[in-house]
Each structure stands twice: as C-alpha cells, then as structure tokens.
Amino acid sequence: GAGVSQSPSNKVTEKGKDVELRCDPISGHTALYWYRQSLGQGLEFLIYFQGNSAPDKSGLPSDRFSAERTGGSVSTLTIQRTQQEDSAVYLCASREGGGTDTQYFGPGTRLTVL
C-alpha cells in the first residue's frame, strides 16, 4: 500500500516568509510525528499527534512553529516568518498502534531559507 507522503519535496523560500509543509500518513494510522533533520544534528522531535490532538508540543523550537491535524489524517506544519536556521529536512512519520509499533517515515521536505 501507499506509504507516508510529504509535499512539497523541496521548498526554497526567502527569510521572513511563511511556509506550509504537508504530511499524508498511512491510512488508518492514528499517531503522527514531525521531526527535523539538520546537518550534523540527527533527528529532532518536533510534535506528536494522537488522532487530531497533540499531547506533546514541547519540541516545537519557537512560537513561529505550529502544526495541526484534521480528520485524523493529513497534517500541516507551518513555519511563520522563516529564518535561515529553519533550513533543514522536515520528516513526518506515522504509526498504527502503540508506542512500540514501527514508525513509518515519509521522504521528507527539504526546506531552504535564503
């Protein structure tokens, strides 16, 4: 079946602009995660959704970052007033059941802020 998809695959934007990143999880997966992968930094947890609610937003780096999930499916990560340090690959993952279940990752969105 279809895996996790993300769009766009690449996004180049100017400093100060807002961007929206989209994640389509695997159908039926209740949990959805956003991570940021920066050069030399590994994967940084941003936010986790169980259904449409986000019990843990502690990973969001600043109030310029927000995320929502609707219908227990698609999620969008919004970065307002982008800064150069926001440049990274943003990964989405979804999981069917409990915490030890496998997280399936999308291909990522490479964001470049000029």
Place this chain on the structure above:
Amino acid sequence: AQRVTQPEKLLSVFKGAPVELKCNYSYSGSPELFWYVQYSRQRLQLLLRHISRESIKGFTADLNKGETSFHLKKPFAQEEDSAMYYCALLNFGNEKLTFGTGTRLTIIP
C-alpha cells in the same frame, strides 16, 4: 531527560569484517530502544527493535542496562550495509522517540 549518544559520526569497515555501531542512552525508566537505517536515496526505516529480540539483515543489538548501551553488531559486513544508522529511545510516557545524531557506515570493498 532522555538522551541518546552515538559517539561515532563516521565508521569505515572492510567487507567481511565485523561491525559495531555504538549507542549509549540516558533514561530514568525502563528503556525501549530501536535502530533505524537510511540507505542512500531512501527514506528512514526501522532496522530492529529491542523488544523483538530479532536479527535483521544479520544485525543484532543487545540491551545492556548496566552499561546503558544498545550497540548494533554484525559479524561480517556487506557492501549493502553502507548507510546512515540512528539509535532511538522511546519514552512511554509521552510517546516521544529520541534519536541519536547518527553514524554513517561505509563498507570498503
């Protein structure tokens, strides 16, 4: 706070030689650990998890609570093992998966 440390950013091993990718963790509860792998031009995927005690593609990992380690091992490296490897720790309380910074493994033919 939970933390995962992968001390080696880069590791080169000759084909046929043993491989060991190090992972140490810090966590106050009972840990649940994973290894994820990212092959060139592919997405990140699960390699193995501690709870399953499985061997995938010849790789194994044993949890050592005394040394707080979860090293990934393979007795004989193959060229297709070249990839980026991430160790990860699950916090059951908030379902958060904490990743290490990764080790890039290169198998020399």
